Amino acid sequence: MxxxxxxxxxxxxxxxxxxxxxxxxxxxxxxxxxxxALGQAYPFKPVRILSGQPPGGATDFFxxxxxxxxxxxxxxxxxxxxxxxxxxxxxxxxxxxxPPDGHTLVFVTAGQIVINPHLLKLxxxxxxxxxxxxxxxxxxxxxxxxxxxxxKSAKELIALAKAQPGKLNFGSGGNGVxxxxxxxxFMSLTGIRMTHIPYKGAGPAALALATGDIDLAFGSVxxxxxxxxxxxxxxxxxxxxxxxxxxxxxxxxxxxxxPGYDMTSWYxxxxxxxxxxxxxxxxxxxxxRIAAQPEFQERLLREGADHEAxxxxxxxxxxxxxxxxxxxxIRERNVRAQ
Numbered sequence: 001m002x003x004x005x006x007x008x009x010x011x012x013x014x015x016x017x018x019x020x021x022x023x024x025x026x027x028x029x030x031x032x033x034x035x036x037a038l039g040q041a042y043p044f045k046p047v048r049i050l051s052g053q054p055p056g057g058a059t060d061f062f063x064x065x066x067x068x069x070x071x072x073x074x075x076x077x078x079x080x081x082x083x084x085x086x087x088x089x090x091x092x093x094x095x096x097x098x099p100p101d102g103h104t105l106v107f108v109t110a111g112q113i114v115i116n117p118h119l120l121k122l123x124x125x126x127x128x129x130x131x132x133x134x135x136x137x138x139x140x141x142x143x144x145x146x147x148x149x150x151x152k153s154a155k156e157l158i159a160l161a162k163a164q165p166g167k168l169n170f171g172s173g174g175n176g177v178x179x180x181x182x183x184x185x186f187m188s189l190t191g192i193r194m195t196h197i198p199y200k201g202a203g204p205a206a207l208a209l210a211t212g213d214i215d216l217a218f219g220s221v222x223x224x225x226x227x228x229x230x231x232x233x234x235x236x237x238x239x240x241x242x243x244x245x246x247x248x249x250x251x252x253x254x255x256x257x258x259p260g261y262d263m264t265s266w267y268x269x270x271x272x273x274x275x276x277x278x279x280x281x282x283x284x285x286x287x288x289r290i291a292a293q294p295e296f297q298e299r300l301l302r303e304g305a306d307h308e309a310x311x312x313x314x315x316x317x318x319x320x321x322x323x324x325x326x327x328x329x330i331r332e333r334n335v336r337a338q
Contacts, residue, residue, distance in 0.1 A: 031327045038125055041264050042102055042279050046077040050095055050106040052088025057202075058156050058220060060302065062136060062267050064106040065299065069290040072253075080107075081123035087176070087337070089122055092270075096129045100274035102283065103132060113325040116287040118330045119176045119337040127323060129272040131280055132315045133147040134287035137305040138264040140220040140246075141182050143253065144228060147214050154256035157216070167193040171214040172331070173202040176337050178265045181326060182218035183238055184333040209233055212269045223302025239263040246304035268315070284312055 049067055053059040060080065066078070067078040083091040091106050092113075098104035113126045133337055143154065151157040161168050164230035175198050187194060196215055199205040206223050208214045210232045217224075219241060227248065228235040237253045238244050241262040253261040269287060271280070290296060291307045310318065329335070 023236045042069045043074055043076045048079050048081050050091040051082050052091035052112055054084045061168040078140055089116055093124055094122045098272055100272040102146040102279040105239045105271050107140045107269055113189050114326050118327045131273050133271050133283045135268045135310040137307050138266045140244045142224045142235045143218055143237040144224050144235045145216040147234050154253055166195055167192045167333045168215045169197050171197045171205040171208050171217045173205050174198050174217050176335055182263045182283050208242050244304050245301050248332045
């Protein structure tokens with residue numbers, strides 16, 4: 001009886017020892033598997049680039065230019081996924097909530113990051129909840145008028161607006177979009193008063209200008225250069241501090257009697273705020289290398305865009321400065337969302 005009890009005790013001890021060994025081996029296997037997964041070179045699966053704009057516009061054009069090159073560099077699919085709505089904020093919020101592994105990014109316009117927070121009630125703070133990854137391009141806007149407007153320069157336009165306060169009207173792609181705020185800044189710096197007519201997108205606003213339903217607008221180079229060259233609208237100035245290489249003979253507003261005027265629309269890549277530093281650096285380097293290629297630069301110039309190779313520190317500071325600047329304009333001009 002005593003011998004039987006001793007044998008049972010020994011058997012029980014042996015079983016516990018074996019179970020401990022099996023558990024240890026299982027844990028080692030899991031840790032090894034997890035380490036191997038974590039150790040895979042980024043990116044190790046398809047990368048989504050979310051866009052808050054519909055296909056076909058400048059945002060889509062720039063995003064696809066980069067996605068194609070990243071696909072070639074990484075040998076992984078890079079997919080543009082359009083999530084329009086709420087002035088582009090849906091795509092941004094999806095990125096904020098995505099796993100911070102670098103496989104979900106968002107390609108944004110200035111409005112989604114530095115304008116929307118001052119106009120909309122958001123469930124996130126872009127400056128806090130996103131990680132700046134890579135600044136891509138600045139683009140200028142062109143100040144264009146209908147040919148029936150008796151002003152062939154910005155100085156003449158300002159004089160005409162001062163002589164007839166509120167009579168001239170300008171169109172935009174909607175309340176609070178860059179083309180609207182460009183005109184608000186123009187009025188703020190010159191003291192003139194014009195009437196705003198918002199449209200549901202840049203396309204309808206451009207059509208309204210071409211048909212004479214509105215007097216003037218600030219439009220993108222791709223949307224306005226063709227009609228201007230054809231004489232359907234009249235381009236009189238560019239919005240940026242420097243002239244655009246897409247149309248070097250066109251003066252800036254600062255040169256045309258509006259000192260200090262500098263308005264750019266810009267495009268950039270962001271990820272979730274917890275994105276690891278090594279992945280941020282990899283993305284920043286790879287996208288910057290693509291943007292510096294001569295072929296890429298030539299395509300940008302044709303679109304009136306200029307790449308600026310910002311460091312991550314400069315990029316983060318730029319975002320804060322832009323947010324403060326446009327927040328001030330929005331408050332002073334009492335701009336409201338639609």
